Amino acid sequence: MKIIIKHLILFLAILKGCSVWAHEIxxxxxxxxxLDEQNYQVLWKVPTMGDMVLKIYPEFDSGFKLSENGLAKPAIESVINNYLLxxxxxxxGSSLTIVNLKKTMVDVLVSITYLNGENTTLMLHPKTPSAILPGKTSKWQVVQSYTILGVEHIWFGIDHLxxxxxxxxxxxxxxxxxxxxTAFTLAHSITLSLAVLGYANLPGPPVEAVIALSIVFLAYEMVKLHHGKPSLTAQKPWLVAFSFGLLHGFGFAGALxxxxxxxxxxxxxxxxxxxGVELGQIVFVIAVSAIxxxxxFKKDWPLIAxxxxxxxxxxxxxxxxIERVIGFWS
Incomplete structure (x- = not known):
């Protein structure tokens, strides 16, 4: 009995750990x-992992002073801090460092809007937590930053994988x-674009719950296939991929x-x-297909395996x- 309880506790711990990784980091x-020649409004959104808030924060050149401008507010899988710089x-031309970033696996997207309307975007990584802030972003910087974001989104989005x-x-x-x-890609590209551009929208929590449910459906289809029963996914996989892909696109849009x-x-x-999402997905498909x-080559696998x-x-x-449905009321 004790052994069974130990294994049950271990299994629940694994599930809890996987729930944290169900969404990408x-x-x-x-x-x-x-705001003017001397003042900047700063919004600092820090991701959370479960109940843990990452202890990272921005540090500017000594000529700049960062002061709190309101209380920190909890958001979906993150905490938002407001400052006045x-x-x-x-x-x-000044430097920016994200303190303690080296101790994490998290990237930081930095977006700056200057008084003259110019914008700059750059990405900081655990290996490169510091940068000199440019005055204007080149198109190449935008391409590089958002391609990396896309790849990371799919690779760390365990539910999508x-x-x-x-x-x-x-x-x-x-x-x-x-x-x-291709059908899955086309579908989630449509809803991702429509959602981000403001033409369509679905609430995040129900979308995430149904995404998880779509995986349950595919698991059921896999079992049916092993028993030799007719399977919609086996017969028309493109239709299932396209239908659920539309939903997954809203999930991608929520992250972006x-x-x-x-x-x-x-x-x-x-x-x-x-x-970036497609590049990450292609690499995953090639790796899985190879495995x-x-x-x-081993054709005599037992049915249980x-x-x-x-x-x-x-x-x-x-x-x-179940966890995401329960989260509706938490």
Missing amino acids: RPAYLQITQ TGNSELS LFVLALIIITKGFKKIIKTI TEVGLPQSEIPLALAFFNI LYVLA KKVPAYAIGTLAAFWT
Whole structure:
């Protein structure tokens, strides 16, 4: 009995840990808006992991003073801090450091709007937590920053990856997999663009819950396939991928909206965020396809072994679904 309880506790701990990783590790966001020659409004959004708030903060040159401008406010998977930055010299050309960033796995997107309307965007990483602030962002900086954001979003978005993994396992034939992933890509690109540009919108919590439920559905389809029963996903994977892809696009949009877009380069940033998502997805599909190809050489896998991925994916997705539904009232 004690052994069973220990294993149950371990399993619940694993599920709890996975729930933190169900969403990607979202970047921190530092928005700086110049108010006049000496003052800047600063918004500092720090991501949270469960109940833990990352202990990172911005540090400017000694000629600038950062003072609190209101209480910190909790937001979805983050905490928002407002500051007033004051200095006698120009911000462009000065240095910025994110303290303790080296101790994390989080990137920081920095967006600055100057009094003359010029915008600058740059990305800081754990390996490069400091930078000299430019006066104006080049298009290449926007391309680079938002492509990286897109790649990180899909690689750290475990729920999105599990959905793609289940699709690949169910779909037989490389050409069919390509068509299926293309349908998924097209669908989430449509809703991502519509949502970010303000033409369509769905509340985040229900979207996240139904995304988890879509993975449960695919896990069920995998089990049916192993028992030789008709499966909608096996017969028309592109239709299932496109239908649920529309929903996943709203999930992608929620993450991008939280980070923000440079107002002068919205189409460019949106396009390359989407390209980044696709690049990350392509790498994942190739890696999984290669692993499945190697495993296919052993054709005498017992049925229970074939069912393991379906039950593992389904159990985890069911846990996420319940957790996210309960979150509606928390």
